[in-house]
Structure formats: structure tokens, C-alpha cells
Amino acid sequence: MRRSPALTTGLMLSTVLGVLDLAGLTGLFVDAAPPAALVIASALLGVSTIVxxxxxxxxxxxxxxxxxxxxxxxxxxxxxxxxxxxxxxWAKSSPQWPSRPPR
Structure with missing residues (x-):
């Protein structure tokens, strides 16, 4: 069976991203940790990808x-x-808008 280059590249990138999702579990042990449910859900998605x-x-x-x-x-x-x-x-991409327009 022949795989297209796009599929091969996509599966390789998906594998790397799945491993990074698993690595995100280390974020549970830092002071400013993200919500545990979000980290666990991301790890489960990573496992599903890798499998x-x-x-x-x-x-x-x-x-x-x-x-x-x-x-x-x-x-x-x-x-x-x-x-x-x-x-x-460093994670914010939305500008902090003032509550009222400047004059």
C-alpha cells in the first residue's frame, strides 16, 4: 500500500503532538497548574492518538x-x-482592551 506524503507527514506530526500531550501531565505538579481536568483530557487524547x-x-x-x-x-x-x-x-494572544476608549 502506498501512503501519500501528506498522510505520512500528518501521522508523524500527530504522533509527536500525542507525545507532547502526555508530557503535559507534568504541568499538574507546578505552582500555576492548569485545570487538572483539562490536562487529563489532553493526555487521554494523546493516548488515543498514539494508539x-x-x-x-x-x-x-x-x-x-x-x-x-x-x-x-x-x-x-x-x-x-x-x-x-x-x-x-506569554500565553495570552488577546490584547487587553481598556474599559473605555481613550480620549
């Missing part, structure tokens, strides 16, 4: 859909961190 990548590599379409779905959900779970007021300064 399904070999089947997707062999050409199983449902496994490919699971890998794509877990990566999408993982990306969506990270979006609120960029707008949370308690997020570290």
Missing part, C-alpha cells in the same frame, strides 16, 4: 479519522488558554 496512529499507518480509515478527530479536539481545548485572564503573559 490509533499504527492502525492509520496500515491504512485503516477509521483509525485515520480518530487521529484527525483527537488532534482537532486537542487543538480546540487549548484555545481558551489564550484568552483566560489567569493565563501567563
Amino acid at each position: 490509533c496512529v499504527p492502525a492509520a499507518w496500515r491504512g485503516k480509515r477509521p483509525a485515520t479519522a480518530v487521529v484527525a478527530g483527537t488532534r482537532t479536539v486537542s487543538a480546540l481545548l487549548s484555545v481558551p488558554a489564550f484568552f483566560a485572564p489567569q493565563a501567563p503573559g
Whole structure:
């Protein structure tokens, strides 16, 4: 079976991102830890990705859909961190708007 370069690259990147999701569990042990439920959900998505990548590599379409779905959900779970007021300064991407317009 021939895999397209896009699928090969996507599965490799998905594997790396799944491992990074697992590495995020270390964030539970820092002072300014993210919510535990978010870290655990992210780790579970990482495990799901890592488990399904070999089947997707062999050409199983449902496994490919699971890998794509877990990566999408993982990306969506990270979006609120960029707008949370308690997020570290380096993580914020939204500008801090003043309460009223300047004169």
C-alpha cells in the first residue's frame, strides 16, 4: 500500500503532538497548574492518538479519522488558554482592551 506524503507527514506530526500531550501531565505538579481536568483530557487524547496512529499507518480509515478527530479536539481545548485572564503573559494572544476608549 502506498501512503501519500501528506498522510505520512500528518501521522508523524500527530504522533509527536500525542507525545507532547502526555508530557503535559507534568504541568499538574507546578505552582500555576492548569485545570487538572483539562490536562487529563489532553493526555487521554494523546493516548488515543498514539494508539490509533499504527492502525492509520496500515491504512485503516477509521483509525485515520480518530487521529484527525483527537488532534482537532486537542487543538480546540487549548484555545481558551489564550484568552483566560489567569493565563501567563506569554500565553495570552488577546490584547487587553481598556474599559473605555481613550480620549
